Amino acid sequence: GQNIDQPTEMTATEGAIVQINCTYQTSGFNGLFWYQQHAGEAPTFLSYNVLDGLEEKGRFSSFLSRSKGYSYLLLKELQMKDSASYLCAVMDSNYQLIWGAGTKLIIKP
């Protein structure tokens, strides 16, 4: 079967760094996506990895290891507005996205 695992909830302090992990088992791999979803809103695209390594975009970075079926999203210099759910999704061999349940990130002052 296809499976995406990520922690249900994490808490971090404003100004700190947090790493959200995602492990996956899918039928085929055509890239891994991270989305941000604020409560009551739609998911919005954050990052895409298809090759191993780190992709950096401002305060957010995303890492992929295809051999380990593993990715993480790194958020630096946390701000209160970063309080949201972070969704990991893998594009499978049919080019469909398989979604994790999301990690709710709580930022404390």
Place this chain on the structure above:
Amino acid sequence: IAGITQAPTSQILAAGRRMTLRCTQDMRHNAMYWYRQDLGLGLRLIHYSNTAGTTGKGEVPDGYSVSRANTDDFPLTLASAVPSQTSVYFCASSSQAAGSYNEQFFGPGTRLTVL
């Protein structure tokens, strides 16, 4: 219109009633998708369309139907609503153009309650 719109924003529906959720995009994207999002679960694909005139079944298609008469519109119909269809429904689209990430862009969602 900018991006993807969905209507209605929210709806309370009696079980057994028929309901159509509307979705329109103005980005000329080829592919469109319908998801449902339930607490504690990931987004689950209901139906998709890779191009106008074609549709396909996703992970949870039972009780739902779709049509794709043109590029912009992708309505989702519940023929006879049941309480287990209470959920937040998101429509999404992607360009599937060469060189793109194929990232999906989401509408604001429809919160549906079936009583």
